[in-house]
Amino acid sequence: MPAVERPLIYANLRQPGYTVDIDCYLRNGGYEALKKAVALKPDEVCKEVEVSGLRGRGGAGFPTGMKWKFLDRKSGKPIYLVVNADESEPGTYKDRQIIYKDPHQMLEGIAITAWAIQAKQAFIYIRGEFIHGAKILERAIAEAKAKGFLGQNILGSGYSCEVVIHRGGGCYVCGEETGLIESLEGKRGYPRIKPPYFPAVLGLYNCPTIVNNAETMAQVKHVLAFGGAEFAKIGIPGDSGTHIWCVSGLVKRPGLYEIEAGKATFGELLNDLCGGPLDGRKFKAIIPGGSSTKILKVGERFKGKLANGTEFDWAMEDIPLDSNSIAACGTGLGTGGTIVLDDSVEMIQALSNLNAFYAHETCGQCTPCREGSLWLSRISKRITTGGGMETDVPLLLDIANQVAGRTICAHGEAVAWPVQSAVPKFKDEYLESIRKRQQGEAVPTLKLI
Amino acid sequence: MKEISNSPAATRALKPETLAQAPALIAQYPQQRSATMPLLHLVQEDRGYITQEDMTWVAELVGVTPMQVLEVVTFYPMYRQSPIGRRHVRVCRTLSCALRGSYALMENLEQSLNCKRGETSPDGDFTLEFVECIADCGCGPVVHVDHAMHENVKPEDAGKFAAQLKATLKDSSYGQNPPVPGTPEWNG
Numbered sequence: 001m002p003a004v005e006r007p008l009i010y011a012n013l014r015q016p017g018y019t020v021d022i023d024c025y026l027r028n029g030g031y032e033a034l035k036k037a038v039a040l041k042p043d044e045v046c047k048e049v050e051v052s053g054l055r056g057r058g059g060a061g062f063p064t065g066m067k068w069k070f071l072d073r074k075s076g077k078p079i080y081l082v083v084n085a086d087e088s089e090p091g092t093y094k095d096r097q098i099i100y101k102d103p104h105q106m107l108e109g110i111a112i113t114a115w116a117i118q119a120k121q122a123f124i125y126i127r128g129e130f131i132h133g134a135k136i137l138e139r140a141i142a143e144a145k146a147k148g149f150l151g152q153n154i155l156g157s158g159y160s161c162e163v164v165i166h167r168g169g170g171c172y173v174c175g176e177e178t179g180l181i182e183s184l185e186g187k188r189g190y191p192r193i194k195p196p197y198f199p200a201v202l203g204l205y206n207c208p209t210i211v212n213n214a215e216t217m218a219q220v221k222h223v224l225a226f227g228g229a230e231f232a233k234i235g236i237p238g239d240s241g242t243h244i245w246c247v248s249g250l251v252k253r254p255g256l257y258e259i260e261a262g263k264a265t266f267g268e269l270l271n272d273l274c275g276g277p278l279d280g281r282k283f284k285a286i287i288p289g290g291s292s293t294k295i296l297k298v299g300e301r302f303k304g305k306l307a308n309g310t311e312f313d314w315a316m317e318d319i320p321l322d323s324n325s326i327a328a329c330g331t332g333l334g335t336g337g338t339i340v341l342d343d344s345v346e347m348i349q350a351l352s353n354l355n356a357f358y359a360h361e362t363c364g365q366c367t368p369c370r371e372g373s374l375w376l377s378r379i380s381k382r383i384t385t386g387g388g389m390e391t392d393v394p395l396l397l398d399i400a401n402q403v404a405g406r407t408i409c410a411h412g413e414a415v416a417w418p419v420q421s422a423v424p425k426f427k428d429e430y431l432e433s434i435r436k437r438q439q440g441e442a443v444p445t446l447k448l449i
Numbered sequence: 450m451k452e453i454s455n456s457p458a459a460t461r462a463l464k465p466e467t468l469a470q471a472p473a474l475i476a477q478y479p480q481q482r483s484a485t486m487p488l489l490h491l492v493q494e495d496r497g498y499i500t501q502e503d504m505t506w507v508a509e510l511v512g513v514t515p516m517q518v519l520e521v522v523t524f525y526p527m528y529r530q531s532p533i534g535r536r537h538v539r540v541c542r543t544l545s546c547a548l549r550g551s552y553a554l555m556e557n558l559e560q561s562l563n564c565k566r567g568e569t570s571p572d573g574d575f576t577l578e579f580v581e582c583i584a585d586c587g588c589g590p591v592v593h594v595d596h597a598m599h600e601n602v603k604p605e606d607a608g609k610f611a612a613q614l615k616a617t618l619k620d621s622s623y624g625q626n627p628p629v630p631g632t633p634e635w636n637g
Contacts, residue, residue, distance in 0.1 A: 019630070078479070090543045090582040100636060121479065128490070128527045129583050131596050132628055132637045164477045167490055169525025172581065186485035186511060188524040205480055248545035248586035255587045291544060291582075337586065339545055353544045357581055363524075447552040448544070 003268030006260045008234070008242045009218045013101035020136055022143040025104035031149050033224035037112040038157045045116035049220060051228030053240040057094075058084055058175075058213030059290060059335045061239075061323045064220070068117055068210060070200035077207040081119040081161075082184065082199075083110055085126040085214040086168050086175040089290035090357060091337025094244040094256060095214040099126070099133040102218075103140040107163070109217030111150055112224055114161040117210050121162055124214075125180050128168040137165050172361035176409045177211040179363065190365050191409035215244065235261030238307075239322040243333065247274050249340040250281065259321055266296075267317025270340065281342040285425075286316065288326060289334020291354050292414035294421030302329040331421070347426040348433045349448035351396075351418060352380035356449060358415040365408060372403035373415045383430065384449050386437040393430045397423045460500050467495040471510055481511045485521050489528055498529040526580070534569040534576035536614055538562065539593040543582035546589035550604040554590050555579060557607030562614070574618060585636070596624055597633035 012018055012028050022030070037045050050065025071079065083106070087095040098106050114122050126134050141163050145151035152160045166184055168174050174183045178192035181204050196202055203209020212220075219241055223231045232240045239261040248254045252275030259269065266286065270276065277283050285297045296302075302314045306328055319325055323333040341350055359377035364370045376399055379392050396419050404416035423430070436443055470491060475484040485507060492503045504518040511518075522528045540546075540555050555566055555577075564570035564577045585591045588600030594614060602610050617623045628634035 087584045088582060091545050091586050093584045093586050096584050101630075127584060128525070129593060132635060166483075167487065168527075169486060169489075169521075170527040170580075171525050183486065184483060185480065186482035186513075186521065187517075188520055246587060248589060249548040254589075287544075339548070339586075341548065345548065350544060350548075353542075353547050357543050360581055446548070446550075448547040449552075 003259065003264035003272045005258050005273070006234075006242055006263070007258045008222055009098065009105070009215060009244060010102075010256065010258050012105065013097060018101070020101065020103055020140065022104055022140065022147060025102070029225075030104055031108055031144075031147075033221045034108050034111050034115075034149060035155060037115055037224050038155050038159070042116050042118055045112065045224070048228035049116065049223050052223040052226075052231040053235075053238065054216070054219055054223055054231070055239060055241075055323065056213055057215035057219060057244075057335070059089060059292075059332075061333060064212065064216055067200065067212070070198070071117055071210060072201045072208040073118075075201075075208055078121065079117055079119045080204045080207055080209040081110065081114050081117060081122040082177075082180065082204060082209055082211045083122065083124045083214055083217055084175065084177065084180060084211055085124050085130075086180060087127055087130075087214070088172045088175045089292065089335045089337055090354070091246060091248055091287065091290050091339045092335040093246050093248075094336065096130070096133065097256060098214060098218050099130060100136060103137050104144065105218045105221055106214055107137075107140055107144050107150065109219070109221040110163060111144075111154060111161065112220050113210070113212065113217060115154070115157075115159060119210070120160060121164070123164050123166050123184060123204075125166050125168060125174070125184060128170045130167075134165050134167050141165070171363075172357075173363045173409070173411055176411065179409065180211065181209065188363070190363050191411070193408050235263070236322055238324050243321060243336050245269055245321070246335070246337045247340065248337070250278055250342040250344065251283075251340040252276055252278060254340075262320050262322035262325065264321050265317060266319050266321065266338075267315075269321060269338070271317070274340075277340075277342050281344060283340060284343050284345060285341045285347070287337075287339040287341075287418075289332050290337040291339065291357065292410075292417055293334040294331035294417050295425065296329065296331060297425045300425070304328050344444060344446050345448070346384075346429075346433060346444040346446070347422065348380060348383050348430050349444075349446075351422050351426075352377070352384050352449040354418045355380045355415075358411070358418075362411060362415070366406070366412065368403045368406040369412045369415055372399050372412075375399050376415065376419055381449060383434055383437075388434040388437065390431060390434060392434070393423060393427055460496070460502065463492065463495050463503070463506075467491055475510060482513055484511050485513070485518060486525075489518070489522060493528060498532050500530070534564075534573050535618060536575050537595055538575055538577045538614065539580040539583070540566075540578070541581070541583050541585075541589065541591045541593075542579040543586075545582070545586035546591060549589035551579075551590035553604035554592075554602060554607055557604050558611060561608050561611030575614070593637065594633075596637045598636040599633045600636070 055061040174189040179189040183189040199209040245257045355377040359373040362373045400416040400419035508515040569576045592599045
């Protein structure tokens with residue numbers, strides 16, 4: 001059976017003529033889930049989300065209900081909800097669609113979440129580059145307040161929650177939740193050390209804070225609309241709901257594909273939905289879930305055992321699109337930002353491109369990441385400009401191994417993983433790239449660095 | 450563009466409407482220091498860049514030292530301490546767009562706009578930059594010009610695209626009209 005999409009988050013915004021105003025949202029069943037939520041006790045809403053099995057959509061895939069459980073409710077300090085709309089993982093552009101085309105869906109999820117965790121103040125941290133997106137959201141918040149869905153006395157419940165839009169400044173590390181919190185406090189976005197700064201205990205202004213991804217908020221709306229138990233039936237056990245696959249790079253139809261978790265494979269996504277490789281080309285590798293996830297090579301075999309005991313032996317094309325299966329292949333579903341590379345790509349240039357990204361985005365707090373990202377970038381770049389040596393290939397791996405696990409935040413892993421995964425898989429090609437340049441032979445024309 | 454430069458001797462005052470917006474921005478937050486970034490955005494939208502006097506103004510408003518505001522200004526790539534060209538052209542460099550030809554596009558735009566990457570054209574019309582991923586990866590290469598997001602700008606269309614941008618220099622309504630869904634202005 002060919003792969004099919006199941007639009008849930010994108011169901012409304014894909015309708016022709018669908019607009020961002022609240023009347024259009026209300027005509028399409030908007031804010032009905034919020035009415036259901038405020039009729040329940042906050043604990044009951046948390047329970048629904050826990051039962052739903054929803055996992056966060058920001059990349060780490062942490063169960064949302066469990067995150068909310070960690071919240072320190074006894075401190076007596078105010079509780080804050082912070083929505084991470086800083087979408088900055090290369091290859092990811094799913095939240096942009098929600099913000100620019102269906103903002104009320106996200107706001108409804110925010111109102112439900114705020115009620116569930118009893119936050120009186122929510123912040124949406126939006127990418128600084130989403131200039132008009134921030135305006136769309138501001139307008140939508142004003143509309144929702146005028147109708148009693150946000151602001152004072154929500155739906156006559158006596159409960160109030162204000163939502164404030166906060167624009168970032170173009171910094172990748174502010175997508176990391178504690179970096180984001182620092183940024184929201186008006187400082188440099190330096191991630192905080194955990195412990196003690198787990199946001200659920202010591203978050204914004206050292207108060208208990210829940211940081212959730214923008215799409216997670218939209219998913220929460222659907223959890224309430226379906227009910228937790230019904231929502232859990234979408235997808236597969238352990239990974240419920242839909243995943244939005246943001247396909248980019250060298251494929252016939254790059255774009256956004258919303259698929260029930262585990263109900264299609266990478267092969268079906270890339271060949272059926274995306275139309276396969278460009279004419280005359282062949283897929284060579286994919287980066288499955290945003291640039292920080294480990295690369296998968298076409299032709300590799302992935303063997304092992306899933307948590308439920310099932311043994312598997314897959315090619316890249318056979319991997320089911322759910323977080324557990326993808327994790328079992330040594331990489332991650334991440335944000336669903338799949339970057340496709342074909343046989344026209346010189347792999348050292350692709351790696352060098354990403355190394356340059358991480359070198360630009362390191363915040364500079366931790367020495368291994370600050371220095372390591374820079375050296376990885378310089379060494380891979382010098383290979384592409386003809387100054388490479390054969391020893392550079394193991395050197396790249398050596399540096400990456402000294403970064404991962406030695407930093408305050410996961411940016412260290414993000415720096416290391418592309419190198420750690422690509423070097424063993426493409427070592428021979430890297431050496432060939434060095435040799436070709438030393439001997440003055442022609443190199444691929446597609447320039448990536 | 451992130452170096453600390455001395456402010457030009459005579460910078461004009463911020464507009465009255467900019468000053469008027471500040472109190473409401475600060476009041477949004479439980480702690481006033483949180484308003485640092487929105488205030489800096491406000492200043493930059495008014496003046497086009499941020500001066501040392503502006504940083505002192507922000508610092509006084511939110512109750513921190515000017516140095517603490519400078520720390521913020523130098524950390525975030527979007528803030529500038531020197532003026533730029535009339536049009537700010539930002540080409541995405543990161544992998545998804547690069548795979549679709551953003552490096553070739555950049556080379557062609559350097560020619561068409563008479564401007565090297567990272568610099569401003571001699572006539573002051575364009576500042577051309579490579580930027581990192583701007584979250585529109587399925588439509589690469591993408592180019593963010595001021596408030597507008599241009600998608601699928603193919604390297605071979607760079608000349609045509611540059612001509613479009615040059616035409617906006619003579620358009621007095623540039624940036625004034627309400628954006629229409631599906632247009633670069635809407636997606637910006």
